[in-house]
């Protein structure tokens with residue numbers, strides 16, 4: 001008879017879906033944000049960047065709320081204490097940046113000079129946030145600095161995942177991949 005015990009050494013489908021949808025959207029937005037000056041004008045780069053960013057903000061808020069009620073699988077037992085702490089700190093920093101960066105973008109354009117229209121892929125308008133010119137200016141600075149900080153952290157995050165997979169040869173990467181069905185024992 002099949003046991004009802006579900007192995008806990010994989011991320012759940014919900015965690016995996018949130019992770020990869022948000023990761024792809026963020027990689028796209030880092031590229032659009034950094035390269036926007038050199039990309040063709042008719043791509044409507046910034047309207048897409050803003051709409052993708054607002055979507056990331058909503059998904060990340062939902063993900064955070066969901067994550068607070070769902071524990072991730074434990075890290076491999078063999079991992080030294082400092083590595084577990086570093087991984088936890090990096091993950092919570094990533095959670096924070098995926099919320100703060102789009103929020104600073106939204107605040108920046110809410111009282112920008114000149115004001116720019118804000119909509120979700122041309123389907124419906126997005127309201128401006130009630131912020132002063134000064135706050136919008138600080139948000140602009142923060143958006144750029146934190147955007148670059150996120151890029152650095154994401155590169156380190158990817159290198160860490162590859163180190164686990166290719167050098168330590170543990171299940172860290174595989175348990176976050178959607179291609180394998182969650183095993184049951």
Ligand code: HEM
Pocket residue numbers: 025026029030033034046049050051052053054056101102103105106109143144147148150
């Ligand atoms: C996933 C979320 C987001 C990421 C990762 C992101 C990242 C970036 C990056 C890296 C830049 C380039 C910074 C630089 O020039 O050095 C940028 C620029 C920009 N972002 Fe975002 N962004 C996000 C969401 C948003 C949102 C939600 C808005 C507005 C609603 C927005 C508006 C802008 C604007 C207007 C610029 C151009 C700033 C300028 O050239 O002065 N971003 N973004």
Ligand code: HEM
Pocket residue numbers: 019022023024026027067072075087091092094095098154157158161162172173174176
């Ligand atoms: C680009 C934006 C990305 C962001 C914002 C991001 C964010 C995160 C966060 C917040 C977690 C922690 C999940 C939790 O335990 O609650 C996580 C886990 C993970 N991410 Fe990413 N990620 C990104 C891209 C990637 C990429 C491209 C890879 C693969 C090369 C990757 C591989 C992993 C793996 C393997 C884990 C599980 C780590 C563990 O079990 O300790 N991530 N990611």
